[in-house]
Amino acid sequence: MTGNHPPPLALLAELTHRCPLRCPYCSNPLELSRRSAEMNTEEWLGLLDEAAGLGILQVHFSGGEPAARDDLEIMVEHAEQIGIYTNLITSGVLLDENRLKGLAAKGLQHVQLSFQGATPEIADRIGGYPGGHEKKLEIARIVGEIGLPLTVNAVMSRGNLHQLDAMIELAVGFGAQRLEIANVQYYGWGLLNRRALLPTRAQLDQATATVDAARERLKGVLVIDYVVPDYYARRPKSCMGGWGQRFLNINPEGRVLPCHAAETIPGLVFERVGDRPLGEIWRDGQAFTAFRGTGWMPEPCMSCDQREIDWGGCRCQAMAVAGRADVADPACELSPDHDKMLAIAAAEGSGDGADYVYRRIGGPAKR
Amino acid sequence: MSERTVIDEASLPAFPRGVRLKHDEARAQWVILAPERMFVLDDIGLAIMQRVDGERMVSAIVDDLADAFQAPREQILGDVIGMLQGFADKGVLSA
Numbered sequence: 001m002t003g004n005h006p007p008p009l010a011l012l013a014e015l016t017h018r019c020p021l022r023c024p025y026c027s028n029p030l031e032l033s034r035r036s037a038e039m040n041t042e043e044w045l046g047l048l049d050e051a052a053g054l055g056i057l058q059v060h061f062s063g064g065e066p067a068a069r070d071d072l073e074i075m076v077e078h079a080e081q082i083g084i085y086t087n088l089i090t091s092g093v094l095l096d097e098n099r100l101k102g103l104a105a106k107g108l109q110h111v112q113l114s115f116q117g118a119t120p121e122i123a124d125r126i127g128g129y130p131g132g133h134e135k136k137l138e139i140a141r142i143v144g145e146i147g148l149p150l151t152v153n154a155v156m157s158r159g160n161l162h163q164l165d166a167m168i169e170l171a172v173g174f175g176a177q178r179l180e181i182a183n184v185q186y187y188g189w190g191l192l193n194r195r196a197l198l199p200t201r202a203q204l205d206q207a208t209a210t211v212d213a214a215r216e217r218l219k220g221v222l223v224i225d226y227v228v229p230d231y232y233a234r235r236p237k238s239c240m241g242g243w244g245q246r247f248l249n250i251n252p253e254g255r256v257l258p259c260h261a262a263e264t265i266p267g268l269v270f271e272r273v274g275d276r277p278l279g280e281i282w283r284d285g286q287a288f289t290a291f292r293g294t295g296w297m298p299e300p301c302m303s304c305d306q307r308e309i310d311w312g313g314c315r316c317q318a319m320a321v322a323g324r325a326d327v328a329d330p331a332c333e334l335s336p337d338h339d340k341m342l343a344i345a346a347a348e349g350s351g352d353g354a355d356y357v358y359r360r361i362g363g364p365a366k367r
Numbered sequence: 368m369s370e371r372t373v374i375d376e377a378s379l380p381a382f383p384r385g386v387r388l389k390h391d392e393a394r395a396q397w398v399i400l401a402p403e404r405m406f407v408l409d410d411i412g413l414a415i416m417q418r419v420d421g422e423r424m425v426s427a428i429v430d431d432l433a434d435a436f437q438a439p440r441e442q443i444l445g446d447v448i449g450m451l452q453g454f455a456d457k458g459v460l461s462a
Contacts, residue, residue: 007393009405055393057400085387085400109385110402149385149402177385177458178402220371223458 005244005283005292007055011084012062012249012260015044015072017361019065021091022128023116024193024356025157025184028064029263032361033252041071043254043273045078050278052082056248060087064252067094073106080107087112089153092139093132100139104146111143112151112180117159118166126159128358140174151178157197158349161207168214172222179222181211183229187261189359191320196356198349204232231345235306236313236329243315244292248282256281258288261316265325291315296326300334372455374425374448378462381421386459388416401459415450419460425451 017032039047051059059079066072067090079086088103089112100111115136117123123133143150152171156164164181171179183204186194199207211226218224230237240247240259249257254273262268269286282288290296294307301312312318313329321330321344322337330337357364374380382388386401397413399406408416414435418428429447433440454460 055391057389057391057398057405058403060403083389085389087403109400112403147384149383151402220373220456223456 007279008248008282009056009246010058010060010248011048011051011056012060012247013044013047013066013075014062014064014249014251014260015066015069015075016252017064018068019063019091019359020068020093020129021065021116021132022358022360023126023155024128024189024358025126025155025197026189026359027185027187027260028359029188029261030192030363032064032359032363034361038069038252039250039254039273041074044071044075047250047254047273047278048075048079048084049082050273051248052079052084054279054282056084058085058087060089062089065091065094067099073099073102076103076108077106080109085109090114091127091132092136093129095139097142100142100146100148104148108148110149110151112153113140113143114153114155115167115170116155118163118170122160122163126155126157126356128356140170140176144175149178150174150176151180152176153180153182155182155184156199156207157184158199158203159197161199161203164207164210168210168218168222168224172218177223178225180225180227181207182225182227183207185227185230186320187264187316189357192364193354193357194344195348195352196354198231198345199229200349201232201345204229230314230317230329230331231341231349233331234333236310236317236331238310239314239317239329242292242311243290244282244288245311248278256285256287258291259316262287264316265319291325298327300332300336301328304334372460372462374452374455374462376424376426376429376444376448378425378451379421379423380419380425380428380451380455380460380462382419383459383461388419399454399459401457404457404459406454406459411446412450415447416454419451 016038017028076086086108087110092113116126120133124130154167184190184197215224244258249260255270271281271285297312301307315325318327318329319325321341328335330341389398389400391398397408429444433443
């Protein structure tokens with residue numbers, strides 16, 4: 001039943017795949033879009049108009065690094081003018097005081113700034129960008145001076161989980177409103193680098209204890225969101241709040257996706273902005289109806305009392321681990337493929353060193 | 368923010384930068400839009416949050432609601448402080 005399906009709440013706008021950082025955990029696809037293939041300013045503005053007309057309330061400008069586009073300011077201004085709440089998800093390294101002040105003047109509501117560690121040694125090794133950490137510290141300070149609300153996105157994996165305490169202190173020191181402690185999720189480059197990124201069970205347990213204590217200590221001062229790695233979960237996450245339920249993702253080339261990793265699933269048809277009205281693509285586009293709701297579900301999902309809570313978990317993860325998208329997320333302990341996930345966690349989270357394959361346009365470098 | 372904001376009758380609640388009350392026409396509801404989150408308000412929540420303007424103290428909001436809904440002031444006070452404290456702890460209300 002899709003005829004009267006409610007419209008999406010939020011739009012993830014991947015303005016570009018270009019980014020100076022080369023993080024091996026990046027969830028962008030291995031085949032990154034090139035600049036020449038990106039939608040132009042007019043196309044993005046037209047999309048925002050369509051989104052507002054549909055009833056979308058928030059836009060998250062993301063990438064790649066969205067500040068790699070010099071028309072970011074135009075998009076922020078336009079979105080605010082038509083009543084869409086604007087959020088910038090950034091690495092910070094292409095921003096400076098002038099640009100931040102300009103974005104704030106155009107109405108930008110919030111900045112989410114990523115950190116790859118608490119010290120330059122760790123953070124710049126993961127980001128693959130010398131000087132990046134120092135630059136981020138400066139950007140966090142300027143965001144605070146301007147008075148823009150700040151979320152620190154601490155991206156955690158085996159190589160930096162030992163710095164979690166220090167990263168929490170960084171966020172407190174910035175005066176951030178929110179800290180998102182995001183264990184790496186294994187899509188795109190992150191999946192390619194899983195053996196180098198996946199933490200050990202002991203590391204994760206330590207991190208969870210650290211987060212619990214910090215939440216208690218910082219209640220009312222800093223909101224802490226915590227994303228655990230699915231490989232150690234017992235029940236799956238409600239990925240995207242349900243496939244085709246809340247979010248639309250537009251990739252740099254204008255393809256309309258149910259989530260940013262959806263292109264890893266074979267057999268889905270992705271329409272492009274302008275092919276049809278956005279509302280039609282959302283309502284009855286093949287990629288959106290394929291896994292919306294519960295009709296697609298096999299057991300154990302179909303008879304599960306959680307089926308409209310976690311919506312069967314993540315389709316892209318089912319694809320990556322179980323080899324097909326139309327089965328329960330193997331993160332679920334009820335999934336017949338759950339033991340595959342446990343085996344991967346045991347084998348790859350062991351702490352054995354593996355080199356990072358850094359993100360680059362043109363696909364993974366040959367080793 | 369270095370200390371938890373505690374709401375009482377003398378607090379002066381306001382929406383901080385990056386937080387706004389908005390009518391969501393497509394779904395016929397009211398929401399609070401906040402950084403990477405949104406909160407759907409029920410009728411009681413809306414009645415309270417529509418009176419948050421950075422100018423009225425909690426005591427004045429409670430008086431107004433007690434009058435508007437012809438309800439006992441003590442009960443309204445508990446509801447209002449409970450809701451505002453919850454939002455303050457989520458970082459979407461200053462006082």
